[in-house]
Amino acid sequence: MTPSLHGRSGGSLRKAGRGATLLEALIALLLVSLGLVALAGLQLSLRHSADHARQLGDATHLAAEALESQRQSRAATAMPPPGAWRDEVNGNTRFELSLEDSSLPGGLRALRATVRWRDRHGDRRQLALDSLVQTQDPALSAALALPPAGRPMLPIAGMSTPPTRP
Numbered sequence: 001m002t003p004s005l006h007g008r009s010g011g012s013l014r015k016a017g018r019g020a021t022l023l024e025a026l027i028a029l030l031l032v033s034l035g036l037v038a039l040a041g042l043q044l045s046l047r048h049s050a051d052h053a054r055q056l057g058d059a060t061h062l063a064a065e066a067l068e069s070q071r072q073s074r075a076a077t078a079m080p081p082p083g084a085w086r087d088e089v090n091g092n093t094r095f096e097l098s099l100e101d102s103s104l105p106g107g108l109r110a111l112r113a114t115v116r117w118r119d120r121h122g123d124r125r126q127l128a129l130d131s132l133v134q135t136q137d138p139a140l141s142a143a144l145a146l147p148p149a150g151r152p153m154l155p156i157a158g159m160s161t162p163p164t165r166p
Contacts, residue, residue: 002059002104051119051120052119052157054091055093055117055119056125056127057124058093058095059095059105059115059117059127060092060115060123060127060129062095062113062115063113063114063127063128063129064099064113064116064129066097066099066113067111067113067129067131070099070101070111070131070133071131071133072113084087092120092121092135093117093118094117094118095115095116096115096116096117097113097115098113098114098115098116099112099113099114100112100114103135104132107131107134107135108131108133108134108135109132109134109135110130110131110132111130111131111132111133112128112129112130112131113128113131114126114127114128115127115128
């Protein structure tokens with residue numbers, strides 16, 4: 001005899017099928033829940049990374065701005081006071097900018113702009129940019145193209161002898 005769907009044996013098959021369907025649904029719900037928790041963790045991680053990238057970009061901008069202001073200053077020999085710094089608040093972050101300056105041979109100045117801040121977790125972060133600045137007047141830079149005194153210049157096309165510098 002074959003079991004009938006309407007008989008007793010058929011009813012127990014239906015109940016067993018219902019239990020398996022309920023178990024499958026619970027497993028699927030568990031997997032979806034785990035996926036949502038993983039997505040929430042990923043979202044939090046991306047938020048922290050974006051915040052760190054924004055802070056790093058702001059710090060880079062502040063340091064580059066400080067170096068450029070020193071580079072463009074007319075009094076190229078004037079040095080900032082040792083350890084000069086300023087505070088800058090950008091969004092939810094407080095930046096500390098310090099500028100170090102030292103003289104080098106050959107009329108050069110070595111500049112270092114250092115930016116320090118604390119991130120959301122309270123960890124100290126730091127960024128340093130270095131640059132060299134020429135202390136000589138930029139108007140004199142064209143004199144470097146002139147040959148030394150008494151040395152002939154390159155011949156000009158069509159001339160038999162090169163001109164000499166007076």
